[in-house]
Amino acid sequence: MDTRGPKECLCLRSQAQLRAVTRAGASHQPYRMRHDRLVDWVIQRLEKGWSPQEISGRLAVEFPNDAAMRASTEIIYAWIYDPARRHRQLWQYLPRGHKKGRRVHSERIRWRTSIHARPAEVEDRLQFGHWESDSVLGVRGTGALHTTVERVSRFLHAATLPGPTAQATLDGQLSFYRQLSVQAVAFVTADNGSEFAFHHRLADTIGVPTYFADPYSAWQRHERTLQRKDPQIPAHGLQLHQPRPGRAERDHRRDQRPTPQDPRLGPSAEVFGELCSMQATPTCCTST
Numbered sequence: 001m002d003t004r005g006p007k008e009c010l011c012l013r014s015q016a017q018l019r020a021v022t023r024a025g026a027s028h029q030p031y032r033m034r035h036d037r038l039v040d041w042v043i044q045r046l047e048k049g050w051s052p053q054e055i056s057g058r059l060a061v062e063f064p065n066d067a068a069m070r071a072s073t074e075i076i077y078a079w080i081y082d083p084a085r086r087h088r089q090l091w092q093y094l095p096r097g098h099k100k101g102r103r104v105h106s107e108r109i110r111w112r113t114s115i116h117a118r119p120a121e122v123e124d125r126l127q128f129g130h131w132e133s134d135s136v137l138g139v140r141g142t143g144a145l146h147t148t149v150e151r152v153s154r155f156l157h158a159a160t161l162p163g164p165t166a167q168a169t170l171d172g173q174l175s176f177y178r179q180l181s182v183q184a185v186a187f188v189t190a191d192n193g194s195e196f197a198f199h200h201r202l203a204d205t206i207g208v209p210t211y212f213a214d215p216y217s218a219w220q221r222h223e224r225t226l227q228r229k230d231p232q233i234p235a236h237g238l239q240l241h242q243p244r245p246g247r248a249e250r251d252h253r254r255d256q257r258p259t260p261q262d263p264r265l266g267p268s269a270e271v272f273g274e275l276c277s278m279q280a281t282p283t284c285c286t287s288t
Contacts, residue, residue: 055076166194
């Protein structure tokens with residue numbers, strides 16, 4: 001009998017059970033693998049090299065009418081890493097085969113300066129000489145492609161590197177930026193890729209600082225869309241060491257296209273050349 005209300009009413013067992021099941025399903029507590037038959041079946045598949053995803057998907061196929069033989073991928077992972085079952089060392093059967101613990105974070109780029117410390121006038125695209133760099137990785141052993149875009153003119157420069165290493169990237173940057181006047185290279189903005197780890201050497205050599213975007217915040221580098229969507233820039237995973245037919249013609253067509261976002265400005269290479277000529281030191285090179 002339920003005597004909590006103003007009137008006594010009969011509480012049926014089926015209704016109470018239904019409410020209990022509903023509340024359990026609505027809670028955030030994972031389903032516990034209590035059934036020995038389910039536990040044995042899961043362990044046998046783990047020992048055979050099955051992943052939790054494969055085990056979870058196969059349960060519904062092997063036992064379509066047995067509600068007790070059910071476990072989601074998340075539940076299996078939580079059950080494997082449960083402290084009460086650490087002694088079984090079931091984690092060793094997982095594809096990656098390691099214990100669950102705190103991730104060890106190491107600083108890949110030392111002495112990095114955040115993009116938030118970058119001068120505010122950069123966002124207005126009023127000051128010439130602000131570059132944004134990115135990298136395109138080829139098939140292993142075929143090198144990489146270093147791209148950099150000037151924010152005002154949207155001039156894109158691409159250079160093939162022997163590999164996606166910090167030294168190769170630094171050499172490519174120095175080779176290009178040394179062709180430009182001091183006023184044409186104020187600073188560089190890059191992502192957190194390890195290929196930019198020698199940014200401090202770039203600053204020490206030619207006095208060009210580098211600012212780094214926040215992790216997983218590609219939107220902070222506005223020119224990344226231009227770099228990645230340019231039809232002349234190959235996608236990740238292509239073989240970069242093989243000569244591409246018509247490369248010179250395509251580069252010429254790219255330089256003669258109107259400036260993105262503002263076609264009235266004319267080709268980006270032309271705008272870039274005009275901006276270079278306006279600087280105090282007329283030693284700017286626009287060749288790609």
